[in-house]
């Protein structure tokens with residue numbers, strides 16, 4: 001007899017089943033998220049949470065926005081996947097939207113940030129093999145983050161990952177961010193590219209200096225090395241411009257996007273200039289690359305960000321959040337309030353980040369602590385002043401309780 005799997009409804013049973021059947025990769029609080037709308041999430045007990053991490057800088061339009069629901073449902077009943085070997089209308093519309101609004105000419109679509117970065121690494125190596133006598137090394141930044149596949153973990157400059165999953169993919173060197181001399185010393189005839197996040201997100205919101213980025217662009221122009229910007233976290237309006245490279249007055253040769261590009265739907269992209277359109281058939285691909293459902297959703301999300309000028313809202317609300325943080329900084333000894341747009345962090349006087357995150361969660365606010373003494377805020381781009389005021393009240397109470 002076939003066993004019928006009844007859907008579990010009680011939160012306690014769901015949590016027990018989760019502990020038994022989900023492969024352990026991380027510690028999660030005893031909460032099961034059930035539904036969401038705009039800035040809020042609700043759990044299976046009906047508790048409401050103000051979301052200031054936005055699905056990890058992903059739900060740029062908030063939870064379940066109508067434009068996404070419409071694009072998903074209409075495209076799902078038209079065509080979900082025709083195979084990556086055919087063109088489809090949404091992939092062409094979406095590529096045009098992205099190239100029309102950026103300095104790039106060509107797009108490759110994938111499903112996650114790590115996958116887009118793998119593509120960028122491969123494109124840079126292809127370029128090295130054609131134009132730089134087989135150069136294959138990529139220089140990345142200490143404290144940077146590029147994903148969790150083997151190559152992107154190797155590219156990532158996280159000290160804690162140094163000895164994990166050895167042997168790593170070879171060909172990556174790490175240098176401190178904002179140190180042009182270190183970059184110049186690391187660069188050699190083996191280098192095909194420099195790859196970095198304009199603002200290190202997972203590393204605690206560390207902003208690259210304008211002078212440093214301009215010097216990197218010049219160095220790349222002089223040496224023929226490619227400049228890759230990983231804008232997986234900073235792209236699609238997050239920093240107050242559609243792409244963070246616009247803050248620096250330069251153009252990278254390759255840019256990767258994920259997170260905000262799908263508004264919560266798994267989607268990523270690698271963008272480059274016409275002169276680097278050098279893959280040969282079979283070099284790069286993927287079963288889900290450019291699948292119509294994702295393409296239609298991505299188009300709807302990015303188009304909405306552009307039409308509603310949400311990058312401007314990110315800049316405005318980001319300033320408001322920073323003003324609020326500065327007004328409580330002295331009382332709680334908060335240091336280094338930093339960031340751009342809606343990618344903001346500050347340092348705590350103690351390693352109490354996870355306690356503050358838990359205290360806020362208990363009072364219905366979701367924030368993040370990427371390092372033990374750092375709090376990071378990355379709310380949806382639709383956030384309004386009234387949401388910031390609620391966040392500020394809950395956070396202030398949590399700081400009072402934990403730090404005093």
Ligand code: PLP
Nearest residue numbers: 112113114145146147201232233
């Ligand atoms: N690059 C950056 C800058 C990121 O912040 C992340 C994820 O946080 C990644 C790459 C990896 O993206 P994904 O988790 O979608 O593979």
